[in-house]
Amino acid sequence: MNIKKYKGSEILVKNLLIERVEYLFGYPGGAIMSVSDSLDRHAGHICHILTRHEQGAIHAAQGYARVSGKVGVCISTSGPGATNLITGLADALIDSTPIICITGQVSYNLLGTDAFQETNILDISFPVTKWNVQIPRAQDICQTIRKSFFIARSGRPGPVLIDITKDAQLQEAIFEEILFHKVSYFRSCPKVEVNKIEEAAILINAAKRPLILVGQGVILAEAEEELKALSEKANIPIASTLLGIRDNNHPLFVGMIGMHGHYAPNVLTNQCDILIAIGMRFDDRVTGNINIYAIQAQIIHLEIEACEIGKNIPCDVPVLGDCKKTLPLLTERVQENIRQEWISDFITIQKQEEKIGQKDLYTKKESLTMGEIIQWINQYKNKNAVMVTDVGQHQMIASRYFYFSSSKSQITSGGLGTMGFSLPAAMGAKFGARYRQIICVIGDGGFQMTFQELGILLKNNLPIKIVLLNNGFLGMVRQWQELFFKRRYAFSALLNPDFIRLAQAYNISGKKIEKRKKIPEAVKEMFDCNTAYLLEIIVEREYNVFPMITIGTYGDEIRLY
Template identity: 70%
Template sequence: MQEKTYIGSDILVKELLAEKVEYIFGYPGGAIMPVYDALYRYSDHIHHILTRHEQGAIHAAQGYARVSGKVGVCVSTSGPGATNLITGLADALIDSTPIVCITGQVPSNLLGTDAFQEIDVIDISLPVTKWNAQITRVCDITYIIRKAFYIARSGRPGPVLIDITKDAQLQKDIFQKTICQEVSNFHPYPQVHENNIKTAAALINSAKKPLALVGQGVTLANAEEEFKAFVEKADIPVASTLLGLDVMDSVHPLFVGMLGMHGSYAPNILTNQCDVLIAVGMRFDDRVTGDVNRYARQAKVIHLEIEACEIGKNIFSHVPVLGDCKESLPLLTEKIRKAAHKGWLAHFRIMQRKEEKIIQEDLNPEKDDLTMGEVIKWINQYKDKDAVLVTDVGQHQMIASRYFNFSSRKSQITSGGLGTMGFSLPAAIGAQFGARDRQIICLVGDGGLQMTLQEFGTILQDQLPIKIVLLNNNILGMVHQWQDLFFEKRYSSTELLNPDFMQLAKAYDMQGRKITRREDLQKALKEMFELKKACLLEVVVKKQYNVFPMIPSGAAVDEVRLA
C-alpha cells in the first residue's frame, strides 16, 4: 500500500505535535502562510497565540519556556518578521532559554535575488543562536525540526532558529516518525570526573569560611533539591545571581542575599573574605564580579558548570567540576562531611545590619512619596505563595530582586544578561500559558511598558488574568541614577511625558486603577489579586530615587556603596 503524503507545512506541524508542542506564539505573513494554513487544520491540537509584534512572540515563548521547563515555540514570516526576532534570540541565548523559532522564507529559486521580504536570517541570527538551519527541501523537515528541539533543550539550553522556504512548505513527502537522540560532535552532558569531585569535597571539608554562589543553571537542571541538600549538609551560606533567586526560598536561614551590582551588602563584601567559593550553575558575569582582578583573590574556587567554555572564562577555577549539576551535586554531597559554620554565618548577619537604613527607607518610608520597595512589600502580603514574578529591566527590577519573596521554584522571570526593556509584558503572557494555574504578576516601569504595550491586545484577545503593576516615576530611572551619580547630574533624555495609562487600560477592556497615596495602596493591591481578570495597577512612585547598595562599574565587589 502506498504511504500517504503530506505537504511540507503539514509535516512541520505534525513534527511539532510529535514534540508535544501545545502553544505557539507568532504573527503571520506571506512567506509563512502555508504553515498558518496547516495550523488552522490542526487547531484542535495546537493553540496559536497571535501577538501584536514578533518581538512579543519571542519574549512570550521565552516566558513560557522559563516557567514550564519546556521548549517555547514562535513563528514569524520572512524579512522584517524574522529580523524582529533577533533581540529575543540574543536574550534567550545569554539567559539559556530553550526556544525554537520558525521563520518563513521566500521560495528557494528566489534566494539571493533581493526578493520582496527576503533577508538572510541565517547569517544575521548566527551569533545569537545555539544552532540555526535553513530548509529548502520538504524531505529535510522532519530531521531538522527534531534536531532543533534536541539542541534547544539539551545541555545548556538555548535558542534555535529554523528558516523554511515557501516552496519547501508546499512540496509533498511522506511523514516519517523519527526521534533525534544525538547529534554528531554535540555532547550536551559531559562526564563528571570522580577525581574532581574528591578534590572539591576535600576543599569544602577543610573550609572555615565557605560561600556558595547559585545561578539559574540549578533551575535549568531541575536540581533545586540537590543543591539544598548540599548546602544544608555543609552549612554553607548561599548568595544568588539575579537569575538564581528562585532556587532557594528567600527566607531560608542559609540564604544571604543577591550578588552583584545592586546585590546585598554582606555577600558582596564577604566574597572577598571567604576561603572557598563554590559556584554552581552560574557564569561569573561582570555584574556579579565587578573588577575581576580584585575578585575573591584569597579564595579557592570550585566551579560546577555544564558548559566547558564557561569554566575559567572570567574567573580562574582551582577545581573545575564539569557536568550536569543534577548529577554532580549528589556526588559532591555524598563526599562532604556534615559541618557547622555558625560563626561565619553570624558574620553575614552582622554585615546585613549595615543595610538596615536602606531597607527601612525602601520598605517603610516616612516621607510622602511612595517607594518601589513598599509596593513590593505589600505585593508579598497579598500574592499567592506560588506566584510568578515577571519583571522588566531597570530600577524596579533591582528593587524586586531585593525584596520579593521567591518561595517556589520557577517563580522569577526576567531579562538578565541582555537587559531587554519591554521584556516583561510579553514574557508574562507566555508565562500565563506555561502555568495556567499560577498567578502571574508583571512588574514594569513606565519606560519598559511603552516598548511593548501593544501586547495589551494579546491579553484582551486571550482573556489572560495577568496582574500588571506599573511603577511610574515618569523617568528612565536607572539611566537617571547613573547620570546623577557619575555624570554630574546631567539628565540627558531621561524625562518621560507619559500617556494616560488608565485610558489605555480602558481601551483594551482592562480594569485599571491609579494610586498616588500611600493609604490607598494596600486595598488596591488586595483587590487586584482578588480579581479573576487582567488588571493594570499604576503606582506613582518617587521620582528622584537611587537604588542602593551599588557597586560602581569597574569597582571591586567589596567597594559596594550604601549611598
Template identity: 60%
Template sequence: METVKAKKKVTEEKKPVRISGAEAIIHCLLAEGVDLIYGYPGGAIMPVYDELYKFQDRLTHILTRHEQGATHAAQGYARVSGKVGVAMATSGPGATNLVTGLADAQIDSTPIVCITGQVPRHLLGSDAFQETDIVGISTPVTKWNYQITKASEIPEIMAKAFYIAKSGRPGPVLVDITKNAQFDELDFHYEKCTGVRSYQPAPEPDMKAIKAAADLINNAKKPYIVFGQGVILGEAEEQLKTLVEKAGIPAAWTILGLSALDTDHPMNVGMVGMHGNYGPNVLTNECDLLIAIGMRFDDRVTGSLDTYAKQAKIIHFEIDPAEINKNVKVDVAVLGNAKKTLELLLPLINENEHKEWRAEFDKKYKEEFDAVIEKDIHPTKPGLTMGEVVEQINKASNHEAVIVTDVGQHQMIACRYAKFKQSKSNITSGGLGTMGFALPAAIGAKMGAPKREVVAIIGDGGYQMTIQELGVIFQHDVAVKIVVLNNDHLGMVRQWQELFFDSRYASTVMTNPDFVKIAEGYHIKAQRVEKREDLEGAITEMMASKKPYFLEVKVEKEDNVFPMIPSGASVSDIRLK
C-alpha cells in the first residue's frame, strides 16, 4: 500500500504546473542550483524581476551599477566557485552593455549565462523602443545564444543554456526572451539537459595518442611543460603536480594557468609570455619536448610563431579540437578533459629527475633576479614600486588570498609576483584584456568564496572604468580589499610609448580625482600611502579588516615592467631592461 502511495506522489510531483514564462525562468534557475544573480532591471525584463521579487528568500539579486559590471561580477563568481555565473539585463542598451563581458568570458572560457529581455514578438524587426538584435550582436562572442519567443520554449532552452555553458570548454551563453513569452503561460516541467545532438563537449581520450605522448616524455632529455587554465577548469591540479614530480619536468604557466600549481613548488619555474619570467621564455627555444596542457598558444605566449619552439617535439593536451594546430603545429594531440587524459598518462610515465635541465632554469632565474626582480620587490630608489606592494600583500595574506587584477602594468606585476597555495586564486582578464574588469570581478569572487580574502589590485586607469561598482560593495557590505596602484598614467601604454614611440606620451597622462574621498563617500574605510615606511602597516591593517577596505598606493610614475618580449619578436628576444 505504501509503495502505491509513493508512486502516486512521484506522479503528482511530475505533473506540469501552469505558470507564466517569467515565473518559469525563476524555477529554471532554481532547478540549476542558482542562488545569486547580478543584473540591472528595465522595461523588457520587468516581468522576470516581478517574479524574482517573490523568491527573494531563495534567489539573491545583486543590483550592479552597470550591466557590464554584472557580467564581470558573474565571471568572478564563476571563476572562483567553479559554478555558472548568471547576469540579467533588459533589452536595447541593457543588453548591449553585456557584450564586453560576454567577449571576455568567451575568450577566457568562463561559464556564464546571460538573460536579456526583448520587445514583444510582434514588434521584432520594427525598430521598436529599445529593440536591438542582441542575438546577432552577441553571436561572435558567445558559445551559444537563442531568442525565446514563446513561453513553452523556456524550460528546454534554459536547460540547454546551463549545460552548454558549463560542459566541455566552458563559455558564455545568452538567452534573449521576448516580453510576450514572459507574460504568456505554459505547462511547466523542467528536466536538466544531459546532451545536445552534434555537440561533443569532451572528446573521449585516444589511448594511442596518450601512449605516443608517454613515449616522447620518457625519451626526452629536456622536456618542458607549459600549463594553462584548462588544468583548473578540468580540475586536473593534482594530476599535473603528480606528473611534474614523477617525471621531474619543469613547468611554467600562462597568465590564466597561475595557481594551478603552487607558486613555491620546486618544479614551478614561473610565467611564460610577454612579461613572463626570463628562463621559461628563453628555454622554450632550447627544450627538446614542449608539453602544452590546457593552453591555446596565444600570441602573448608564443611571440613570433616563425621561431617558437622549432627545435622541439610538441604534445598538446586540449579539450577543444579547434585549438589543435590552430597556431602551432603539434606532433601529438591528446584530446579530452585534462584530468582524465593525465590520469591515463601517468601510469605510462617513467620516474626521472632531469637535474641538469632543471638547473638551466635556476641559472636563468638568477640572471633575472639580479637584473629585475631584486629591484622590483626590494627597491633602493625613493619611490614605491608595484612589485613591493604585491610582495607585502603576499606576506600579509600568507599566500592564501584570491588576487583579482585589472589590465595593464599592475596586472603583469601582480601575476609575476603574487604567491598562491590554492587553485582558483588568480582572477584576471587574460585574452580580451578588459580594463574595468577587476572591481566587479572581485565582488563576484568574494561572493563566490566568502570565506577567502579577496584582494583587487587595480591601476588608476582601469579602476575609473567601473568605479561606480563601489555602490555594490557599500550596499551589500562586500568585504573586498581594493588596492589602486596609482602612477597617474595609463601605465602600460605609457611604457610602450617610452620604448617604441620616443617617449611621446600621447593621451596617457591621467589627472586623477581624490580616490580616498570617493571611497569614503561610499562609506568604505580608506587611506593613501606615499612613503615606503607606511606601506607594511597599511597593508597589515587592510588585511586584518573584516570590512571593505580601500588603499591607494602612489607608485613611481615611469617605472616599467621587465622582462618584456617586444610585440612580434621571438621569445628568445626577451629584454631584461
C-alpha cells in the first residue's frame, strides 16, 4: 500500500488547520516561500493577513490572542524577518501571551556558512521565548508543531518560535495526526495543594482588612466568575494591575494599583492585614520600593508558576495551581463576612483624589485634557468595546478613566512597554473579535512607530476607531524630564506630520479637533462611521499624569500634584 506523502510546507499548513488557526499574520520572503505557497492553496480555510513589517505581524498576533484567548500565529522569513520579531516575542513572554512564530531558515547544509539571510535565530531568541526549536527534517514537522501549540497555551502561556529550514519545507513526508496531552519533563501546571488552600482560608477568615490584587492570570485562566464569587462571599475589595480584570459595574472593584494607579488601593495596600495576590507577579511598577511595600500584611499568592512566588516580595502562603481550580476551593472554605468599615475606607480615601479627577475631566483651562476625551468615548462607545492602548501618558489616563464592563476589554503592552504596539494589536484584535468595537487610543509618538500597518486597514476594510492624542511630545518622557531632570526636554519634542492627510493617503477618513465644544460631535461622528476612522485631538502639551508613585517610594509618599 502506498502511503501518501506531502511536502513539508503542506504538512505544516495541515497541522495549523487541525489546531483551528483561522488567521495568520505574516510577511513572505525567500526562506518561507514554500509555506506561503501552501497557505495560498488553503486560502479558503486559513486567512493570511499581510502586514507591512514583521513587528506589526507579531503585535497583531498578540492582539488577536489577547482578545480571543486563542493562540496567535505569525510567520516570517529568515534573517531580518526573524530578527524583526524579537520585540514582539519579548513583549509576549513578559505579558504571557500564547504566540507561535514560524520563521524560515536557510537550507540545513548552509547553516553556519553566513549564507544570504541567515541568522542564528534560535540562539538570539532564547531569552525571549518560552520554547524554541528548529525543524531540519520534514518528518519532524507534525510532532513539533503540535507540541509547540501545547507548550504555548499550557500553564502560563508564552511565545514559541519554530524555525523551519528551507529543505524541510520542500522534502516529502507522511502526514499524521498527533495528539498531545503531556510533554515529558515539562511542568505545565502544578498540582493543587489543598492544605495550602486551607491555610489561606484560615488567614482570610481571621482577617479584618483583606485586599485582593488581581493580575492578568485570572483573564488567562478565564476565572472571572470564580474571582467575583470569592470576593462577594467574603466581601473583599479587588484592586487590579494594569493588565488585570476590571469591572466598573461591580461595587467591590476599587481600581487600579501601580505607579499611576488609583489613590485608595495604593494607599490601603500598606494598611491591609492580608494581601491576596492572584495571577500577578509583583512587578516593580506595582510595588515601588519593595522594602516598604505591604510590610504589615501577610501575603497569600495564588500563582501558576512556582518561580514567581517569592521572586520580588516574600510570600507567607503560596497556593500553586491554575486559579480556575484553586479559587473555587478557596471560596468553599472562606466564611461569609461583611467588612463594611473596610470597604467604606476605600470610598473615603479615594475622595482625596477627586481634585485630580476634576483637573483631568472638568478642566477650566483652554487646552484639552486626555481624560475628558476618554470620558466622551465612554459616552458613545458600545458596552463591550475593546480598548487597545499604546504606551505612555495616554495609556495611564485611558486605563484610569475608561469604563470597563466586560472581560478581555483592555489590550496594552504592560510588562515591556512597547511603543507602537497598539495600532497592529488593534488590527489583530479586530480579527479576533469581529463583532466587538475596537477603539485604538494612541499617542503621536507611538503612532509614528508602526503607522505603516494602516496598510492592513486598506486591504481588509476593518472598522477600527483610532483616537490619536497629539501633544507634540513623548509625553511620559517629558513628564519625567520635568520632574526629575529640571525641565531639560532632551529629544522629547516631536515635529509631527499632518496625520489626517497621512490617513487620507491610506483611504481612511479622519478629523482634527482642537476646540472643546467640537469633541462630542466628532466622537459621535467617529462611532457612527462604519469604516475605519482617525480622530486626531490636540491636547495640552505639558500635562502630567498624577497620582504618581515615584521610583523608590510607596505608601504615603504618593505624589498627587
